[in-house]
Amino acid sequence: MIAxxxxxxxxxxxxxxxxxxxxxxxxxxxxxxxxxxxAPAAAIAAxxxxxxxxxxxxxxxxxxxxxxxxxxxxxxxxxVSPEQVFxxxxxxxxxxxxxxxxxxxxxxxxxxxxxxVAYRNAMRTLYIEPVELPCGPDERxxxxxxxxxxxxxxxxxxxxxxxxxxxxxVIAPEEMAAIAQVCARKGIAVISDEIYHGxxxxxxxxxxxxxxxxxGVAVLVVNSFSKWFSxxxxxxxxxxxxxxxxxxxxxxxxxxxxxxxxxxxxxGLVAFDCRPELESHLANYAHNRALLLAALPRLGLQQxxxxxxxxxxxxDIGHMTNDSLSFCRRLLEDTGVATAPGIDFxxxxxxxxxxxxxxxxxREIETAIExxxxxxxxxxxxxxxGTV
Ligand SMILES: Cc1ncc(COP(=O)(O)O)c(C=O)c1O
Numbered sequence: 279m280i281a282x283x284x285x286x287x288x289x290x291x292x293x294x295x296x297x298x299x300x301x302x303x304x305x306x307x308x309x310x311x312x313x314x315x316x317a318p319a320a321a322i323a324a325x326x327x328x329x330x331x332x333x334x335x336x337x338x339x340x341x342x343x344x345x346x347x348x349x350x351x352x353x354x355x356x357x358v359s360p361e362q363v364f365x366x367x368x369x370x371x372x373x374x375x376x377x378x379x380x381x382x383x384x385x386x387x388x389x390x391x392x393x394x395v396a397y398r399n400a401m402r403t404l405y406i407e408p409v410e411l412p413c414g415p416d417e418r419x420x421x422x423x424x425x426x427x428x429x430x431x432x433x434x435x436x437x438x439x440x441x442x443x444x445x446x447x448v449i450a451p452e453e454m455a456a457i458a459q460v461c462a463r464k465g466i467a468v469i470s471d472e473i474y475h476g477x478x479x480x481x482x483x484x485x486x487x488x489x490x491x492x493x494g495v496a497v498l499v500v501n502s503f504s505k506w507f508s509x510x511x512x513x514x515x516x517x518x519x520x521x522x523x524x525x526x527x528x529x530x531x532x533x534x535x536x537x538x539x540x541x542x543x544x545x546g547l548v549a550f551d552c553r554p555e556l557e558s559h560l561a562n563y564a565h566n567r568a569l570l571l572a573a574l575p576r577l578g579l580q581q582x583x584x585x586x587x588x589x590x591x592x593x594d595i596g597h598m599t600n601d602s603l604s605f606c607r608r609l610l611e612d613t614g615v616a617t618a619p620g621i622d623f624x625x626x627x628x629x630x631x632x633x634x635x636x637x638x639x640x641r642e643i644e645t646a647i648e649x650x651x652x653x654x655x656x657x658x659x660x661x662x663x664g665t666v
Contacts, residue, residue, distance in 0.1 A: 318552030446585025596630030
C-alpha cells in the first residue's frame, strides 16, 4: 500500500495569497516561515562573479564543509570533521537523508506535537511511524525527558527542534542534557533540527551535539541557509552525521540527491562572514516580535507561549473557531493578511490554532496588526452570537 501523506495546508493559503496579490490586493505574507529579506549583499556579489566564471557542474565545496565544521567549534565548542558534514538542498532533504540513514520501515520515532509538518509527513513517506507526544503550554510545547522516558516501548528515534516551529520555544540546557541521557540509556537515535539557531531573543540555543557522547547514541544535526542566512530560495543546507554513519550518508546522498547548486555553495560560504547584516535582520524580528506580543490583548489572543526564538507566534483561536484552515482563508480574503493554519502542525488540536510569522518588515507587521484587530473583534462577536 502506498503511504498516505497529508498536504501542507499553508501552501493552499500561500497560493491564494499570491492569486489575490496578482489581482491587485495588498497582501501581507505571514503564512510562510521565510525571511522577507534576501541573501546578504556580499553573498549575492559572490554568486554573480561565479556565474560569469564557472561552468557549474556537480560539485561539493570543500571550503564550505570546512567552514561549517569550524562553525561547530566556534559556536558550540564541538569538534566535527568536514567529512561528517553533508551539503544538501536545504534542511528538507537533509532530514530525509537522516531518517534513511537511521531507521528501517516501521521504526518508531518520537516528536513533539505541535511540530513542523514535514517531520510527520516525511516519516510517513518512508514508512516510519511518528510517535507524537502532545506538548502544551505547561511544557512550552517542547518534549521533556520525562515524557520520552515514559514511552513504553521506547522509540527507536527522537526528533528535537529548539527553537521549534511553530512555537519558537527553546529547550532549556538542563532538559537537553536530561533528554540526551534518556536517549543514551535507551539507545534512542536523535535527529536535532537546528534550522532556527542564531534566531534567539535571549540565550543562544544549544546544539544537541554538545550532549552527544562517543559511547552514546547517534546524534544527527540538520541545518540550513533558509532562516538565519535569509537564503531560503537558494536551497542550501547540511547534515552532520557521526563518523560511523559517514559511509551510509555518502551512499544515500549520491543516489538520492547529488549536490546542491554551485552558486548557492559559493554564496553560502561568503554568507558566514556577513554577520552584521544578518544581525540586523534579527533586530528587525525582535522588534516585530515585541509589537505582536504587545498587540495580542487587542486581538483577544491570550493563550500563547512567548517565542524564545525563530519568528513565529502560535496562538490559540479556539474561542473563535474550530476550523483553522477556513479561519485563515477568511482572514486572508477579508483583510489580505495571510497566516498558517494550525492543522498543519498539530493534526489533533491544530484546528484551534494559527501560526503568525513575523519575518516581514515592521511596516507590514504594523499594518497586519491594525487589520487583524478589527477583523478579530468581529469574529469574537460572531462566535459569541453563534453565527460562525
Ligand atoms: C523546523 C523546520 N525544519 C526544516 C524546514 C525546511 O527548511 P529548508 O528550506 O531548509 O528545506 C523548515 C522550513 O520552514 C522548518 O521550519
